[in-house]
Amino acid sequence: MVKDRSIGGRLFDTFNYIFLGAFALVTFLPFLYVVTSSFSLTPTLFPREFNLDAYIYIFSAPTFTRSLLISIYITVFGTAIQLLLTVLMGYSLSYKHLPGRRLILLGVLFTMVFSGGMIPTYFVVKSVGIMNTLWALMLPSAISAFYLIILKNFFQAIPDELKEAAKIDGCHEVGILFRIILPLSLPALAAFGLFYSVGIWNQYFSAILYITDSSKYPVQVLLRQVIILSQGSIGDSTEIETVPAYAKSIKMAVIVVATLPIMVVYPFLQKHFAKGVLIGSVKG
Incomplete structure (x- = not known):
């Protein structure tokens, strides 16, 4: 007792x-x-x-609706691209017999300590021809070195016997990845998918650097404009009238609308966080 x-x-x-x-x-x-x-x-x-005047006002503005749809678009497709590239590279590096594996891992670890900086990254984006496109908001940060290392360790923790059994049954490497490895990695994919999507959804500095066309601004840039400017308009002043007397309520409504999508998705993936992140952060 x-x-x-x-x-x-x-x-x-x-x-x-x-x-x-x-x-x-x-x-x-x-x-x-x-x-x-x-x-x-x-x-x-x-x-x-x-x-509800504040919500009616912002949703009646074509600028806000367009920016919200752009944020949803780059979040969905950007997360898919980042997860795909991280999975492919992490799975490849999980093979210890991969030629040049140690050198590649050192290069990945180096980027966690040192980065090219804002100006070199800007010239890279400009040189590849994705300036002023939505690709500039998805590709430059397509792979996170930190998430890559954890996912690589996650893949390494999966028993090799499963892979060998699949090879005996005639399954090739791509089949092993998509039929065996990924189904076992759903907690990690859910956790890192949410991390990637939150990062894309909340980004505004990249849009300021790489996007010059206001019609391609994501909602966070619009939110920044609304909060910083005490007077003026939402987005492009040529598209909507000046902010009315209840401008503070409009700012609050924009914050709620910009935050709500992530808050809705988070509870469904929260249970995967501890299992998805910690399981790959123990082994090296």
Whole structure:
């Protein structure tokens, strides 16, 4: 029979509950303020009236709707491209007999410490001819060295007997990858897929550097413009009238709309995080 905990232990648990509850409340209040302010013409934590004018305004703007669709497009296809390239390279490097494997791994590790920098990357993007295209928002960061190393370790942890059995049955390397390795790697793919998608969805600096056509701006660039500018218009001033008197509510509504897609996807993939990331971060 389990003995009753001491008074000190129960007091310690009570203190932890109170402290963590207060901390959670403090972190939740700013988000609650943003949401409630987006539904009120007067930004406040507890609005007296419920109003949808801010949402009607931003969704009636062709600039915002177009930017939102662009962000969804580059997030979906960019994540698919990044996952595919990371899987192909990680699976290849998981073979210890791969010629030049050690040199390639050293090159990957080198990029985790040193990078080319903003200006060289800009000239690379320009030289390959993807400036002012959506490819510039997906390809330059197509493979994360950190995620690649973890996924490579994940593949190495899969028993070689499975691969050998598949080869005996006449399965080639591509078949082994897509029929055996990937189904066993769904937790890792789900975790890194979410990491990649969040990175693409939240990027705005790359769009500022590589995109000069405002009609190709993702929603985060538009969000940046709305927040920074106290006056003006959403996006291109030639496409929509100036921001009305409830500009603060519009800013809050844009933040909610820009954050909502990731918040909706996150709960479905949260259970895969610990298993998907930690399983490949132990072995080298």
